[in-house]
Each structure stands twice: as C-alpha cells, then as structure tokens.
Amino acid sequence: MSGDRAGAGAPDDFPAARRWLLPSALADELDPGTRRSGRTPRRTARDWIVDFSCFALAVVTGLLAAESMAEDPRLPVSLAAVDQVIGALSCGAVWLRRRRPLALAIAMVPVGLVSNTAGGAGLISLFTLAVHRPFRYVAWTGGASLAVLPVFFRLRPDPELSYPAVLVFTGLLIVSAIGWGMFVRSKRQLVLSLRDRARRAETEARLRAEQAQRLAREAIAREMHDVLAHRLTLLSVHAGALEFRPDASRAEVARAAGVIRESAHDALQDLRQIIGVLRAAEADDAGGRPQPTLAALDALVAESHAAGMKVTLANRVTVTGAVPAVVGRTAYRIAQEALTNARKHAPGTEVAVSVTGGPADGLVVSVRNAAPEGGATAAPVPGSGQGLIGLTERATLAGGTLEHGPGTDGGFRVRAWLPWD
Structure with missing residues (x-):
C-alpha cells in the first residue's frame, strides 16, 4: 500500500x-x-x-x-x-x-x-x-x-x-x-x-564511531612507529655489529650489549606508555609517562651519541619552556624519526640537528646528514618507507610544513616549519 x-x-x-x-x-x-x-x-x-x-x-x-x-x-x-x-x-x-x-x-x-x-x-x-x-x-x-x-x-x-x-x-x-x-x-x-x-x-x-576508531588507530600507528622505530633501530644496529664483528674486544661486546639492553628496556617502557594512553580516558593522564617536549632533544641526541652516532645539536631557541606542548612534541618526533632514518640508511655519517625560531617566526627543525660512506659491513636495516609520510602528516596537523629530499652534497635533509602562536 x-x-x-x-x-x-x-x-x-x-x-x-x-x-x-x-x-x-x-x-x-x-x-x-x-x-x-x-x-x-x-x-x-x-x-x-x-x-x-x-x-x-x-x-x-x-x-x-x-x-x-x-x-x-x-x-x-x-x-x-x-x-x-x-x-x-x-x-x-x-x-x-x-x-x-x-x-x-x-x-x-x-x-x-x-x-x-x-x-x-x-x-x-x-x-x-x-x-x-x-x-x-x-x-x-x-x-x-x-x-x-x-x-x-x-x-x-x-x-x-x-x-x-x-x-x-x-x-x-x-x-x-x-x-x-x-x-x-x-x-x-x-x-x-x-x-x-x-x-x-x-x-x-556508528559511522562516526568507526571513523573515530580509524583515526585513533592511525594516530597509534604513527606514535608506535615514531617511538619504537628509534629504539628498535638501535637494537638492530648493535646486534648487526656483533654479528659482523665476532673478533670484537670484550669491552666493545659489553658496551654493545648494554646499549641493546637499554634500548630494549626503553622500547618496553614506550610500549607501556602507548598502551596506557589507550586505556586512559585522556592522553595526558597523570598515570602515564609524560609526552616528550622540545626540552627532551638533548637527551635524544645524547642517547644517539651513546649508541655510536656522530650527532651535533644546535638549539637556538632561547625560551624553550615557552614552546607549546603540541609544537614541542611534533618537533621532537620529527628529529627522532630523522635520526632513526639516518642511522638506518646512512650509518657512520655525521648528522646535524638544528632548532631555531621564536613566537613571532615559528619553529624550524632541520636535520641533515652527509652522504653515506661506502663499504658498510652490516646489512641495511629494513624500513617501510612510511616514516617521512607520517612526519609530513604530523607537521600538517600541527599547522606547519615539512620538506625532505637529497642535499647538494649527496646527503639527505629534513626541514620542518611549525607555527608558534
């Protein structure tokens, strides 16, 4: 009818x-x-x-x-x-x-x-x-x-x-x-x-809930990539060094084993942090570990240096504590991913990290590495190729831009600009 x-x-x-x-x-x-x-x-x-x-x-x-x-x-x-x-x-x-x-x-x-x-x-x-x-x-x-x-x-x-x-x-x-x-x-x-x-x-x-779940999964995937890739790369590099240098001295073996143990411990801690964020009502609950900020760049560079990388940091931001939390966290993740890529694809080269800017001009993060030296003994660390895409998305979500590509000296350059309101 x-x-x-x-x-x-x-x-x-x-x-x-x-x-x-x-x-x-x-x-x-x-x-x-x-x-x-x-x-x-x-x-x-x-x-x-x-x-x-x-x-x-x-x-x-x-x-x-x-x-x-x-x-x-x-x-x-x-x-x-x-x-x-x-x-x-x-x-x-x-x-x-x-x-x-x-x-x-x-x-x-x-x-x-x-x-x-x-x-x-x-x-x-x-x-x-x-x-x-x-x-x-x-x-x-x-x-x-x-x-x-x-x-x-x-x-x-x-x-x-x-x-x-x-x-x-x-x-x-x-x-x-x-x-x-x-x-x-x-x-x-x-x-x-x-x-x-x-x-x-x-x-x-239901569609909105599914979209929210999909966005949350994407955010978690980016976070896990940024956090765990850095730690696991250290594990792979030092494990490869032990594999290809069986004649290494006892001190070198002990040092590599210590770095592997610390990296594995830090990876577990970061994984617990991400799982804690999933279980918490808010991402910044007091029960979880604090999210990294721009002030944590010194510890990141020191950790990479301790792992055997040649890293220099030029932090020209005079008011580091005034950097907004989102901007500081995004800058840290960009530097972390760039160092991870340099360690995987250009081992043994010198990497220069530079952070400049202020409230009026915005924050500029630049990571450069020289061309990789030939004759590397260790096998290259495999990568998914999605890290730079994730960094570009992070910078865009924060309202900034990101550029990456080979430099004039044959190396690689990553440069990001983030707004500082």
Whole structure:
C-alpha cells in the first residue's frame, strides 16, 4: 500500500512478538522478504480486528437504513429489496478495502446513488482511501460522493429530516470520515519518519564511531612507529655489529650489549606508555609517562651519541619552556624519526640537528646528514618507507610544513616549519 509506505523506515529489529499490533503496511516494512518479492502483505491480528469492526459497522448501518426504509410507505417493496441486496454486497466488499481502496471507493459512488443501505460501506471506503492513498485521489472521490448527495436525497427524501438538514448531516459524515482517515495517514507517516530518522541517526553515530576508531588507530600507528622505530633501530644496529664483528674486544661486546639492553628496556617502557594512553580516558593522564617536549632533544641526541652516532645539536631557541606542548612534541618526533632514518640508511655519517625560531617566526627543525660512506659491513636495516609520510602528516596537523629530499652534497635533509602562536 503506497500510502503507508511513504516515508517508511521502520527498523528491522522490531520485536516479532509485537508485530501483530501493527497494521499490515508497517509489518510489511519490517519484513525484507515481502518487500523484495513484491507479495501482498498478510493481515496482522490487528488488521483482522479492525476489518471485522468495519464490516460490523457497515452491517449495523445498513440494518438501520433498512429499518428506516421499512417505515417509509412511499418506497416500493421491490426497490427496498434491491436496495438491501446491493447493501449486503457492499458490506461484503468492505473486506477488499485494503487491497483495492481506490477501486472500492470509486465503485461506491454510483452504488451510494441507488442504495441507502450501502451508506456505511461507502463511508468506510472513503476512510480507507484517505488512509492509504494521497490526497488527490481522496479529493476527487470525496467530491464525487458529495456531488451525488443532492440527487440521491431529491429522488429518495428522508422521512424524518428536511432536505437541507439531511444534506448537511450526510455531508458532515463524509467529511468527517475523510478527515479521520487523513489524520490516521499523517500519524502513520509521522511515526515512520521518526523511525527512519532514528535509524539514520544510529547509522551516522556508528559511522562516526568507526571513523573515530580509524583515526585513533592511525594516530597509534604513527606514535608506535615514531617511538619504537628509534629504539628498535638501535637494537638492530648493535646486534648487526656483533654479528659482523665476532673478533670484537670484550669491552666493545659489553658496551654493545648494554646499549641493546637499554634500548630494549626503553622500547618496553614506550610500549607501556602507548598502551596506557589507550586505556586512559585522556592522553595526558597523570598515570602515564609524560609526552616528550622540545626540552627532551638533548637527551635524544645524547642517547644517539651513546649508541655510536656522530650527532651535533644546535638549539637556538632561547625560551624553550615557552614552546607549546603540541609544537614541542611534533618537533621532537620529527628529529627522532630523522635520526632513526639516518642511522638506518646512512650509518657512520655525521648528522646535524638544528632548532631555531621564536613566537613571532615559528619553529624550524632541520636535520641533515652527509652522504653515506661506502663499504658498510652490516646489512641495511629494513624500513617501510612510511616514516617521512607520517612526519609530513604530523607537521600538517600541527599547522606547519615539512620538506625532505637529497642535499647538494649527496646527503639527505629534513626541514620542518611549525607555527608558534
């Protein structure tokens, strides 16, 4: 029934035990198989109750009209019998009102012109039409029913009411049936639209949650890459040195083993920090380790120097403590990733880290390394190639820019500018 389906969006998880309380049009919306196959929806228990009530109302109205005709001596007996037969057939046709509402309402217009006992069935057909069809069909059919009233009561005047009174009374009954049907239709459409809106809201909320989870996973992946790659590179470099230098002295072996132990310990600590952030309500809960800032660059360079890298730091920021936390953390991660890449792809070269800028000009982080020397004995540390992409994204999210590429001396250069508001 197209009128009931307008704006439909009833959720498919409506309890099956309560579907008998719904009209068949709503139950059809809850049954995807019926919608796909195009089958006529089956009557629910509520439909049977309503249809039987409508049938009983049409019969009672017809009986009252037949009793009124029996008291009219001017009406021939044969005409009264034909009237009652047509009225009985009209009452039986009420059971077709759900499947053929428009055809039934149109057929009842000429039937109502010749049968007084079919009046109740005619009102029910107009009510059903108003429930299940758009207003244009209701307007034409209802207008035709009102138009034939003067002709009907001119041919068969009411024995108790005057001509104007019976016209007004019957016209009000027709308009009331149509208005009631339109009210029921609008109420159904409102309920269906609210259900559709609720389902869309649930879908949008689920999509937003999935997007938030995806963004969180991406942020965690970047954080794990930045944090753990630095530590694990140290492990790989020193483990490779031990592998390719079996004749190393006892002191060198002990020193490499110490660096491996410290790097593994720090990697575990950083991993616990990330897991703690995932479990905490906020990223900066007091229970976790503090996030690195620009002031931690000295410790990062010292750690790399202790691991055997040739690193120099030129920190020309006079007010390091005034650097915003996001900017300082981003600058630290950029320097950390650049040092990790230099250690992996250009081992043994000298790396220069420079940090300059201020509140008016922004913060500039530059990391340069010379061309790698040939004849390296250790195998290169594998990389995913996603580190620089992650750094560019970090700088962009912070409102800055990042440039990277080979330098004029054959080395590699990473330069980032971050806003300092």
